C-alpha cells in the first residue's frame with residue numbers, strides 16, 4: 001500500500017482492529033486483525049490472505065459447526081422507528 005484510495009495520503013501505520021465480516025445476513029466479528037491504516041483518514045487496508053483466513057473461519061463456524069470463542073447478542077433498530085429525522 002503506498003497511496004490511500006480514499007484521501008490520497010501516503011503515510012500508513014501498522015495496526016490491529018476489530019473486523020466485522022458480513023455474508024448472507026450473518027456476521028463474524030474478529031478482534032485484533034492486522035492491517036495497515038491510513039494516518040490521515042483512518043481507512044484500514046487488509047492483506048488478501050488475512051481476509052481469506054477470516055472468510056474461512058466464518059465458513060467453519062456457520063457451516064462446519066466450529067464453536068466460536070464468544071457469542072454476542074446484538075440489538076437491531078430501524079432508523080424510522082427510533083425517531084428518524086424530521087425534514
Ligand SMILES: [Zn+2]
Nearest residue numbers: 004007038041
Ligand atoms: Zn486515507
